[in-house]
Structure formats: C-alpha cells, structure tokens
Amino acid sequence: MSILVTGSAGFIGHHVTQKLLNQGHHVVAIDSLNSYYDPQLKxxxxxxxxxxQGQYEFLQVDLADRITLRKIFEKHRFDFVIHLAAQAGVRYSIENPQAYMHSNMDGFFSILDLAKEHKPKHFIYASSSSVYGMDSKQPFNEDEACDNPVSFYAATKRSNELMAAAYSNLYGMVTTALRFFTVYGPWGRPDMAPILFANAAMKGEGIKVFNNGDQKRDFTYIDDIVENVVRIMDNEKRIAEGGHQIMNIGNGSPVNLMDFIGLIEKSYDIELNKEYLPAQQGDVKVTYADTTKLESYTEFKPSTSLETGIARFVEWHKSYYGG
Structure with a gap:
C-alpha cells in the first residue's frame, strides 16, 4: 500500500515508518526537520x-506549503495518511505560541483538506493526552469534554480533533485521533524527561524534579505505541464504521515519576542529585489512559513492562550518546 507518514523523522514517526517498511509498504515520509531540538537526531x-523490505521516499516539506503538498498527494494517491507531524512540547508552547499556530493549525488544516480532496481510506493523526487538562476524571476517557486546556499546545491538539470531526461529518472522511500518553524508548526526543534524566546520569549531573516529584505518568513504550497505530490504520471495523473517533493510546497503568527516575539511576549505577521544584505551568499531575476502546479495535494491550522498556531505552541511549 502507499502510505504517507508526516513527521517521519520525529520520535514516533521514525518507528511507525520502520514498522510499515518492515511490512513491505511504500512509504512517502515527510518532515520539515525544524530546529526545535538538534536536527542531527532527526x-x-x-x-x-x-x-x-519496503519502498521509501523522504521529502523535506513544511506542511503549511500547500502547493508542494498538493503535488505530493496528486503523484502518490495514498491509501492511508498517518499525520504525526506537529510542533511538540507543552512548555515551549507557552514561550512561542506562534510556532504552534503554524505547524499544528495551518499545517494540520493543509493536510486535512488535501486528504478530503484525495480520499485516502483512513486519515489518522496524532493528538495528545495533554488535552485532558486538570479537571478530567481518572482514568481519562475519550468521552470527556476536554474544554479546559492548560497549555496552548493542548488547545491546538483539541482544535485538531474538532476540525477532523467536522470534516468527517461534512465530507464523509474516516478520521481517527490518537491521544498518545508519555511515550518513551530508543530515539526519543531530547527535551523529554527520559533522555534528560539519562543524560544527567551519564554525566553525573543533577536533575530538576517538578511538583516535588509528586507526579504520575502513563509511560508507554514506543513498540506498543507503534503496534497500535498500525493496527488502527487498516482496521476493517474502524474503516467500515466511518466518521471520526478518538482513541487513547497508553499503557493504562500510571507510574510514579520517582519510580521511573529510580530505574534510570539503577541502570547507570548512580544516585542523581535532585532539585525539587514546584509544578511547572501547563503540567498536569497525573496522566492515566482508559484503553478500553482501543483494545476493542486492536485486540492488543501494551505488554512491555517499565523495567524492560527502560532497559531497552538505556541500551540505546548508551550506544547513541556514548555512555
């Protein structure tokens, strides 16, 4: 099949692209390779x-460049679109909201509108657990209203969901939002906690622990994320059902942040010096996914334990960063 993956040089995009290539698909991979973090990792x-095992074509494209994007759609006639490109980061959205308007709103609209014209079987896109905000009940369920975002990043992601829902209703598109929960693993983003902690452990430096360590995250290993994305992509039940759906993609088992840090410390045989600080603006205290809906479609439940996931992550981290 011919599949478009946007954000292919990003963390999740890289692993999804590899999985699709392993299955023998023709993947057209798009990424702007922006400098939010060091592009060398990308x-x-x-x-x-x-x-x-598959066919691969990489194109450096800004998704807000509608003219170039249209040519790509016209050339390839994609069976599926997996839209993972976005300006990431909760905290950076407070400093630079314009970047989020460009990538997460203008870019999202460009690809959604072109998908409407060219009619792939399924338009799948990345949302975020950040949309749940402070007021949602635990565990987070997709039926929550999510109308009180605590960051501009979350506001753009919730807006994407509403835009896709409207397009599904108006134009008969099959669209699915994937609300990812705290993804970690090899090739992860350097601005996220796992690599920040691992870098500090490798160098013997201290770390900042926000909300005095009183946080829980539904850490989800990258392989479990990818398996669910690919199973949802060509899911016959989901495509036949039509319309717009939202699905949590998480482990469904929140972990105390201090336990996560403890496993990193154990892997590097070090006790990190910790600076305990108040909660940061835009952060939520707990993320916890209700994955009932996801499992009903994919018949798959994330099975990678935190211990196994961190062991694999640290093995890659030591290899890549030279520990």
Whole structure:
C-alpha cells in the first residue's frame, strides 16, 4: 500500500515508518526537520531506517506549503495518511505560541483538506493526552469534554480533533485521533524527561524534579505505541464504521515519576542529585489512559513492562550518546 507518514523523522514517526517498511509498504515520509531540538537526531533517525523490505521516499516539506503538498498527494494517491507531524512540547508552547499556530493549525488544516480532496481510506493523526487538562476524571476517557486546556499546545491538539470531526461529518472522511500518553524508548526526543534524566546520569549531573516529584505518568513504550497505530490504520471495523473517533493510546497503568527516575539511576549505577521544584505551568499531575476502546479495535494491550522498556531505552541511549 502507499502510505504517507508526516513527521517521519520525529520520535514516533521514525518507528511507525520502520514498522510499515518492515511490512513491505511504500512509504512517502515527510518532515520539515525544524530546529526545535538538534536536527542531527532527526538525520540519524532517517539514516538508521532499514528500507530493504519496503519502498521509501523522504521529502523535506513544511506542511503549511500547500502547493508542494498538493503535488505530493496528486503523484502518490495514498491509501492511508498517518499525520504525526506537529510542533511538540507543552512548555515551549507557552514561550512561542506562534510556532504552534503554524505547524499544528495551518499545517494540520493543509493536510486535512488535501486528504478530503484525495480520499485516502483512513486519515489518522496524532493528538495528545495533554488535552485532558486538570479537571478530567481518572482514568481519562475519550468521552470527556476536554474544554479546559492548560497549555496552548493542548488547545491546538483539541482544535485538531474538532476540525477532523467536522470534516468527517461534512465530507464523509474516516478520521481517527490518537491521544498518545508519555511515550518513551530508543530515539526519543531530547527535551523529554527520559533522555534528560539519562543524560544527567551519564554525566553525573543533577536533575530538576517538578511538583516535588509528586507526579504520575502513563509511560508507554514506543513498540506498543507503534503496534497500535498500525493496527488502527487498516482496521476493517474502524474503516467500515466511518466518521471520526478518538482513541487513547497508553499503557493504562500510571507510574510514579520517582519510580521511573529510580530505574534510570539503577541502570547507570548512580544516585542523581535532585532539585525539587514546584509544578511547572501547563503540567498536569497525573496522566492515566482508559484503553478500553482501543483494545476493542486492536485486540492488543501494551505488554512491555517499565523495567524492560527502560532497559531497552538505556541500551540505546548508551550506544547513541556514548555512555
């Protein structure tokens, strides 16, 4: 099948692209390679891809460039679109909301509107557990109103969901929002806690622990994320059902942040010096996914334990960063 993956040089995008190539698909991969974090990591993700079993074409494109994007759609006639590109980061959205308007609103609309014209079987896109905010009940269920975002990043992601729902209703598109929960693993983003903690452990430096360590996150290993994305993509039940759906993609088992840090410390045989600080603006105290709906479609439940996931992550981290 011909599949478009946007944000392919990003963390999740890289692993989804590899999985699809392993299955023998023709993947057209798009990424702007922006400098939100060091682009070298994105180049290295691309370089690490094994393309022996599928067809792969990489294009550096800003999704707000509608003219170029239209040519790509017209050339390839995609069976599926997996839209993972976005300006990431809760805290950075407080500093630079304009970047989120450009990527998460203008870019999202460009690809959604072109998908409407070219009619892939399924338009799947990345949302975020951040949309739940402070007021949602535990565990987070997709039926929550999610009308009180605590960051501009979350506001853009919730807006994406509403835009896709409207397009599904108006134009008969099949669209699915994937609300990802705290993804970790090899090739992760350097601005996220796992790599920040692992870097500090490798260098013997201290770390900042916000909300005095009183946080829980539904840490979900990257392989479990990817398995669910691919199972949802060509899911016959989901496609036949039509319309717009929202699905949590998480582990469904929140972990205390201090326990996560403890496993990183154990892996590097070090006790990190911790600076305990108040909660940061835009952060939520707990993330906890209700994955009932997801499992009903995919018949798959994340099975990678935190211990196993961190062991694999640390093995990659030591190899890539030279520990």
């Amino acid at each position: 180049f290295d993700r691309n370089k690490a891809l094994d393309t022996s």
